[in-house]
Amino acid sequence: MATVNHEIDRQAADWAVRRDLGELSPEAQAEFDAWLAADIRHLGAYGRAEAVLGRLDRVHSGAIEQVRAYKPAPLWARRRVVMTGSIAAGLAAFGVFGTAIWEAGREQVYATGLGQVREIPLADGSLVVLNTNSKVKVRFTPERREIHLVQGEALFDVAKNKKRPFVVMAGDMQVRAVGTAFTVSMLPQRPIQVLVKEGVVELKRSGPAKGPPVRVKAYTQAIAPADAPIVAAGVAQSKLERTLAWQFGRLAFDNETLQDAVGEFARYSDVRIVVDPAVAKRTVTGLFVSNDPIGFAKAAAAVLNLHVQVSEREVKLSGKPDGAP
Known part of the structure; x- marks a missing residue:
């Protein structure tokens, strides 16, 4: 391998x-x-x-x-x-430029709109990639590099500096790293999730579900429900690559139900995909442009032999009547 x-x-x-x-x-x-x-x-x-x-x-x-x-x-x-x-x-x-920002301690705010993905080089050599509809606040001091994920999802590729820990805060979660790559997502009606691509991070909570710090290594996903302990599980490389496809403007599915796939597309566009419940459990596999729900719907319809109806702000997917081509 x-x-x-x-x-x-x-x-x-x-x-x-x-x-x-x-x-x-x-x-x-x-x-x-x-x-x-x-x-x-x-x-x-x-x-x-x-x-x-x-x-x-x-x-x-x-x-x-x-x-x-x-x-x-x-x-x-x-x-x-x-x-x-x-x-x-x-x-x-x-x-030199980075130190000036640390000493000033200024807070900088970065955000993306619907369907946007943005790369943000930081002064210390780290890189932040913001997913759709996301927002972070960045504040560096001589002792600490601090990122506050206000909403959405971000990938952090951290430059090593043991003297200045890199800490991402999302809700009641703190993710501490020295030199590693990981994502943090904080989405509506979902638990906070951390996916570690490289290195090791330490997760620490301050809310009602506070417990001992949890160390999470590469190829591991940690899920932190609001009122329950952190749960971590290994992730295969192929799944990790699919999960991170968003940073290249793509969504990758492997036998995902139409219902789940449509839910992901809703994060990237205000064009709604409406799926007939009768076909919602059918599965799709492939790589799709994240902010092109119409293209996805047409491709899914062709593969699954569905009927697709496109209007200005809505796409409907339904089964074809018996005998229909």
């Missing part, structure tokens, strides 16, 4: 570099689209490769030029460049 994942990462790095250097030809774009759709792991690997390029673009310009000379290198080599002293000068220069 490790060899397979390494090869996928190498392919993803090659695609990221080719797209970063310039637009692909129509033939190459078709090849890229086919590769992306062939395996859900390709989507996650490509996203990671893009994140590496994004990080390089946020460091000092001198370091950028040094790294760009090695663009054809595979992802693992590029990661080694990022992690070693070859860009230390750039990171040090970047840190």
Whole structure:
């Protein structure tokens, strides 16, 4: 499995570099689209490769030029460049700006609208990706990096700094990390959820369900109901990749019921999908554009042999009458 994942990462790095250097030809774009759709792991690997390029673009310009000379290198080599002293000068220069913000202790607010996904580079080198209809407040001090998730869902890719813990607050939950990647979601009528992609985080509650801190490792999802203890369970890599597809503007389903899929699309668009209860339990599998409910409804109708009716702000899915083509 490790060899397979390494090869996928190498392919993803090659695609990221080719797209970063310039637009692909129509033939190459078709090849890229086919590769992306062939395996859900390709989507996650490509996203990671893009994140590496994004990080390089946020460091000092001198370091950028040094790294760009090695663009054809595979992802693992590029990661080694990022992690070693070859860009230390750039990171040090970047840190000067970050320290100014920590010392000022100013609070910054970032938000997304319906159907938007936004990447937010932070002064310490961390990255926040906000999902649809989400809001965070960021406040750095010399002792602590503090993020308040006001609503919605966010992915945090945390730069390591043991002297300044990175703490995300959501409701009565505190998620503490040093250097890791994880998501926190706080959605209406759902328990707070934490999904750890890399590293280890510590969960601590202050509300009525307060208990001892819980450490959660990579490939684990923790669910915190309002009036019950935190429950953590392992997550397969394929499911983790599907769950995080939103950061690339996609929703990935694997035998999800129409009813559940429609519920997810409702988070990204004000165009409603109405499903006939008679077909609501039918299942769908695939990768879909998150803010295109009409495209999803038409694709589901074609695969499941359903009738689709589209109006300006509503899409209806229902079973076809007996004998209908």
